[in-house]
Amino acid sequence: xxxxxxxxNLLVGLDTPDDAAVYRVAPDLAIVQTVDYLTxxxxxxxSWGRIAAANALSDVYxxxxxxxxxxxxxxxxxxxxxxxxGKVLDGASxxxxxxxxxxxxxxxxxxxxxKYGLA
Numbered sequence: 001x002x003x004x005x006x007x008x009n010l011l012v013g014l015d016t017p018d019d020a021a022v023y024r025v026a027p028d029l030a031i032v033q034t035v036d037y038l039t040x041x042x043x044x045x046x047s048w049g050r051i052a053a054a055n056a057l058s059d060v061y062x063x064x065x066x067x068x069x070x071x072x073x074x075x076x077x078x079x080x081x082x083x084x085x086g087k088v089l090d091g092a093s094x095x096x097x098x099x100x101x102x103x104x105x106x107x108x109x110x111x112x113x114x115k116y117g118l119a
Contacts, residue, residue, distance in 0.1 A: 012063070019059040034059040037073050037117020045084045049091025049116060056118035057099055070096055072106025075115035088116050 005013060011030060012022035020034035036056035040048050053070070060067040072092065076085050096103050096118075103118075 018063065020063050022063060022065075030065075032060050032063045032065040033119075034063075035073065035117065035119040037075075037115050039113055039115055045087035046091035046094075049088035049093075050095040051091075052088075052116045053092035053095035053118055057095070057101065067099060067101045069102050069104045070118040072103060072108070073115070073117045073119055074106065074108035075111030075113065076108060077112055077114060078110055080114060085114075088114075092116065092118065 007023075009024040010021070011024055012018050012020065019036065020032050022030050022032050024030045034056065036052075036059055038048070038052045038055060041051060042048050056070070057067050072089065074085065074088075076082070093103055106119075
């Protein structure tokens, strides 16, 4: 997809094959933005949360940056036990805490298939 932005502060955008964007906010400071989420890839909810968080954070590291904050992204079926979601969030929180990242909010939707990730 071709970028529609002509903003000179957009250093990495849609016209590059990266999983993150880089935007200059000051002459010597830029922010890296990314979003990543997964459907369950293991049977253990806590482990899935850790893996999904590490996967999302890895996009920031790949850009040579240090993640500071993150937002939860949740798609969860009403038919699934919300205690499982709590374990997913605990696993992600654990991974973020180890990385020095503060989870500062997020968004959730009712979804027929469980999904979890970070922005």
